[in-house]
Amino acid sequence: MITLLGAFILLIIGYFVYSKVVEKVFGIDDSKKTPAYTEQDGMDYVPLSSWKGSLIQLINIAGTGPIFGALMGALYGPVAFIWIVVGSIFAGAVHDYFSGMLSVKHKGEQFPSIVGRYLGNGVKAFVNVLSIVLMILVAAAFTASPAQLISSISPISFTMALLLVFCYFILVAVLPINKIIAKIYPLLGVILIFMAAAIAVALMFDGKAIPNITLENLHPGELPIWPLLMVTITCGAISGFHATQSPIVAKTLQKESDGRKVFYGAMIGEGAIALIWAAAGMTFFGGTAGLQDALALGGPAGVVNDISTSLLGTMGGVLAIICVILLPVTTGDTALRSSRMLLSDMLSRFLKFEGKAKIFLVTGIVSVPTFLLATIDYSFLWRYVGWTNQLSATIMLWTATVFLLNHRKFHWICGLPAIFMTGVAGTYIFYAPEGFQLSYGISLVIGTIITIIVIIWYIRKIIQAHKLKNTPTIKAA
Known part of the structure; x- marks a missing residue:
């Protein structure tokens, strides 16, 4: 109990204190018109209030991510609390703020275009492909999971449920943001927050002891914490998917100071939701072994239903169904919308026409592989996400680190978490079942070597910045 309450307090302090540090380092100017006004098109660039933008951002980046991921991460024990809190404050929220505000700074540009500005066109080309693959995988995974549940609780077949969900995805991808997203998503954001808050209150008065902090690895399968925990809990700590979603809301910001509430604040909110579900998973089933058994029996959706129904009664059951059907849909549809925007940017030199014809054409191109992937095993898709x-x-x-270096700003707020995440990504792919499946020791060595090489590159960039301190900018790598 004390650990959970302390974790919430740290997240709150992180928002009210560290977010202001991040905002000051970035440098905002409310006298500048945002892309919502300078590029206003009635489709993607539409001014929205900060409260509406915050709830849309929360739903876009969350879905069931901070619930399912947190439950899987809870298998490691209370050490998951540390990763959620530290990751959210110093990595995830910083990541989301810069991905959103750099998009605002550059007229609502997509993630790959922003990368190209600061890391070069070679990296941009790679990120273009990586981002579209990620969006298609996410959209496919979040088409399959709600379709499976719909078919299990109704007479509708899986194929028909798949078609219904996917038709909705396409509709959201081609309609202006203020037609469906701006009207429905704030309400779903409130439901997500209410459900998490209700679970938290019920958990505290349920009588079961919520585990307190420990660094011990309690995973029943004895899987290593590093780097598996950091890849298991992503949406509740730091997630690259958010970098593809933030530009959607960046196109709607009314003023630059809204960015702290919308981008940094939504990530802190997501971290709080992840904390609640991680605590519920560890507590409700009497420890990590019980949680593992429950996950094996009913999967994350079944665990959510068990916890919600037992703690909240009939209302909990209804909320659980809303959670595991509607929330994945709200992530999948914006993933498809993002992939439409990304591919549209990539093909801009070939497709010289604009308007609805281009929107429908590009949406059709990304829809075909998304739908085909949605018909295969959901767990297989999620491993690659x-x-x-x-x-x-x-x-x-x-x-973001190179942007700060270029502008003579305090780059360490992005550089240090970037080093950490380099180690995570560099180690995981060599150890993971979907990667090279090398031994843990060898994977650690390779991941360390990759991280050292990147640190050397970073040091060279710092030295270059000091040498060129009298020049207005530093050429991007």
Whole structure:
């Protein structure tokens, strides 16, 4: 109990204190018109209030991520609390703030274009492909999971449920942001927050002891904490998927000072939700072994239903269904919308026409592989989301680091978490089942070597910045 309350307090302090540090380092100017006004098109660039933008951002980046991921991460024990809190404050929220505000700074540019400005066109080309693959994987995974649940609780077949969900995805991808997203998502954001808060209150009065902090690895399968925990809990700590979603809301910001509430604040909110569900997973089933058994029996969706129904009764059951059906849908549809924007930017030199014809054409191109992937095993898809997700986060942090170096600003706020995430991504891919499947020891050595090489590059950039301190900018790598 004390650990959970302390974790909440730290997240609150992180928002009210560290977010202001991050905002000051970035440098905002409310006298400048945002892209919502300078590029206003009635489709993607539409001014929205900060409260609405915050709730849309929360739903875009969250979905079931901070619930399912936190439950899987809870298998490691209370050490997951540390990663959620530290990751959210110093890595995830910083990542989200810079991915959103750099998009605002550059007229609502997408993630790959921002990367290209600061890390060069070679990295941009790689990130273009990586981002579209990630978006398609996420959209496919979040088409399949709600379709599976719909077919299990109704007479609708899986194929028909898949088609219904996917038709909705396409509708959201091609309609103006203020038609569906701006109207429905704030309400879903409130539901997500209410559900988490209700679970937290019920958990505290349930009589079961919420585990206190320990660094001990309690995973029943004896899987290593590093780097698996950091890839298991992504949306509740740091997620590269957010870098592809933040530009959606960046196109709607009314003023630059809204960025702290919308981007940094939404990530802190997501961290709080992850904390609640990690604590619920560890507590409700009497420890990590019980949680593992429950996950094996009913999967994350079944665990959410068990916890919600037992703690909140009938209302909990209804909220659980909303959670595991509607929330994945809200992530999948914006993932498809993002992939439409990304591919549209990539093909801009070939597709000289604009307007609805281009929107429908590009949406159709990304829809075909998304739908086909949605028909295969959901767990298989999700394994490949994890690493591409954290690699994207690493690249975004390095992009922000170079931006700060270029502008003679305190680059360490992005550089240090970028180094950490380099180690995570560099180690995980060599150890993971979906990667090279090398031994843990060899994977650690390779990951360390990769991290050292990147640190050397970083030091060279710092030295270059000091040598060129009298020049207005530093040429991007």
